Structure formats: structure tokens, C-alpha cells
Amino acid sequence: MKKFVLILMLFASYITIKAQNEEKAIRETLQKYIDGSSYNNQALIESAFFEDADLFLSKKDQELWILTPKEYSNLFKDREQGKFNGRVGKILMIDYANNIACAKAEILIPKRDLKFIDIFLLKELEGEWKIISKAATQITQ
Structure with missing residues (x-):
């Protein structure tokens, strides 16, 4: 019986550590x-x-604005790389099962009095978590 309890405890520890590692990896992708x-x-x-991901964004006078990751990153090309631009992001929630996940983040731009909520779908691809879809909405403050 002691052997069974020990095996059960080891298995529970393994599951807990794996869950912590997966959430950490997802969090690292979102933080990028x-x-x-x-x-x-x-x-x-x-x-x-993921290079073929779709980003569904909010834009004034446009109900749905769809960009690729490259098109989205190009929005930052004329800004000084490495210089903080005033966007403050915070991960609010992560939920995952096996190799898929969803997450929610809040993005604040205080200078412009803007707040966005981003919802992400992620998938583990070749051992690395990638955002495969993102939708964002602007919240009126």
C-alpha cells in the first residue's frame, strides 16, 4: 500500500510540474x-x-481589421526599436489542455487613454507555443 501511495504522489507531482512548465511556456510566448x-x-x-496566424483587430470606422503577424509588426517599424512606447500589457488569464490554449490580456495606452482586451488562441507546434489567432477589442473608458 505504501508503494502505491508513493507512486500516486510521484505521479501527482509530475502532473503539477508539467502543468507549471506548460503555463510558463505559454506565458513566455504571450510576453514576447x-x-x-x-x-x-x-x-x-x-x-x-505562427506565421500564418490571423489577427482580428479593432480600428476606427472598420468593423473587422484582419492582419498577418508581419503586417501587425510593421505597425511598429517606424518607431525607435527598444524604446518603451507607452503600451502596458498584462496577462489576465491562461487556460490550456494538452497542446492548445486560450489566454486573455489587457493592453493599456495611458497617453491616448486607450484600453484593449486581447484574446489569444495558442497551439504547441514542434515543441514551442505559438499564437495562432488573436482578437482584440477596444474598451471605452
Whole structure:
């Protein structure tokens, strides 16, 4: 009986550690997007995404604005790379099962009095978590 309890405890520990590692890896991918878009780093932004991902964004006078990760990163190309641009991102939630995940983040741009909520779909591809889709909405403050 002691052997069974020990095996059960080891298995539970393994599951807990694996879950922590997966969430950490997902968080790291999301942080690449947040840091890249806060510091005008196109390569960092693109590294967070599957290259064929679709980004469904909010834009004034346009109901649905769809961009690729490359098109999105190009929005930052004329800004000084590495310089903080005022975007503050915060991961609000992560939920995953096996090799898929969803996440939610809040993006604030205080200078422009803007707040966005981003929803992400992620998938583990070749051992690395990538954002495969992103939708964003602007919240009126």
C-alpha cells in the first residue's frame, strides 16, 4: 500500500510540474508579444506568432481589421526599436489542455487613454507555443 501511495504522489507531482512548465511556456510566448509591441521590436512580435496566424483587430470606422503577424509588426517599424512606447500589457488569464490554449490580456495606452482586451488562441507546434489567432477589442473608458 505504501508503494502505491508513493507512486500516486510521484505521479501527482509530475502532473503539477508539467502543468507549471506548460503555463510558463505559454506565458513566455504571450510576453514576447507584449514586450515586442511595447518596445517596438518587430522580430520579438513575430516570434510569438505562427506565421500564418490571423489577427482580428479593432480600428476606427472598420468593423473587422484582419492582419498577418508581419503586417501587425510593421505597425511598429517606424518607431525607435527598444524604446518603451507607452503600451502596458498584462496577462489576465491562461487556460490550456494538452497542446492548445486560450489566454486573455489587457493592453493599456495611458497617453491616448486607450484600453484593449486581447484574446489569444495558442497551439504547441514542434515543441514551442505559438499564437495562432488573436482578437482584440477596444474598451471605452
